[in-house]
Amino acid sequence: MSRIGKKPVPLAGAKVSVSGNQVTVEAGSNRLSITHRPEVTVKVEGDEVVVERKGDSRSAKAMHGLTRSLISNMIQGVTKGFEKNLEINGVGWTAKLQGNKVNLKVGYADTRVVNVPAGIKVDIQGNKLKISGPDKQLVGQVAAEIRAHRKPEPYNGRGIKYSDEHIIRKQGKAFASGG
Numbered sequence: 001m002s003r004i005g006k007k008p009v010p011l012a013g014a015k016v017s018v019s020g021n022q023v024t025v026e027a028g029s030n031r032l033s034i035t036h037r038p039e040v041t042v043k044v045e046g047d048e049v050v051v052e053r054k055g056d057s058r059s060a061k062a063m064h065g066l067t068r069s070l071i072s073n074m075i076q077g078v079t080k081g082f083e084k085n086l087e088i089n090g091v092g093w094t095a096k097l098q099g100n101k102v103n104l105k106v107g108y109a110d111t112r113v114v115n116v117p118a119g120i121k122v123d124i125q126g127n128k129l130k131i132s133g134p135d136k137q138l139v140g141q142v143a144a145e146i147r148a149h150r151k152p153e154p155y156n157g158r159g160i161k162y163s164d165e166h167i168i169r170k171q172g173k174a175f176a177s178g179g
Contacts (some may be wrong), residue, residue: 006062077134084143
C-alpha cells in the first residue's frame with residue numbers, strides 16, 4: 001500500500017469539492033482543479049481529504065500516492081502559495097518585466113522574451129527574480145523556462161541560477177611551464 005497515499009490531507013482553511021473525477025480546491029481568490037484517474041477515489045471526510053485506490057494493479061498503486069500529492073500541493077498552493085527565486089550573474093545582464101512578459105538581456109545579440117501565464121507573478125529586484133503563484137507545476141515551469149535561456153556555466157559562474165543552487169566551479173586551462 002502506498003505510504004503517502006494512505007495519509008489523509010488536512011484542509012488547512014481551503015474548500016475542497018469533488019464531483020465525479022474532478023477535484024476543485026478554493027481559498028480566497030485562488031482556485032485550482034485536477035481530473036484524477038479512475039483507479040482512485042477522492043472523498044472529503046470532515047476536515048480532511050482521503051484518497052483510496054480501487055484495486056491492487058500497478059497503475060492503481062502509482063496513482064494513489066500521486067493523486068494524494070497533487071491534492072496536497074493544490075491545498076498548499078491556494079493557502080500559502082509557491083515561489084522560486086532566480087539570480088542573474090553576468091556583467092550587464094538584466095531582466096525587465098513588461099506587461100505579462102519578462103525581457104532578458106543575457107549576453108545574446110537579441111532580447112529573449114518569456115511569457116508569464118495568468119496566475120503567476122514575477123517580481124524583479126535588480127538581478128534577482130521571484131516567481132510566485134498557487135500552481136506548483138506552473139511556477140516551476142516558468143522558472144525553468146527563464147533559466148533555460150542562459151544556464152550557469154562552471155568556469156566564470158555566469159548565467160541564470162536558482163538562488164539556492166550551488167554551482168561547482170572548474171579551474172580552466174592550466175599552462176605548463178618549462179620544457
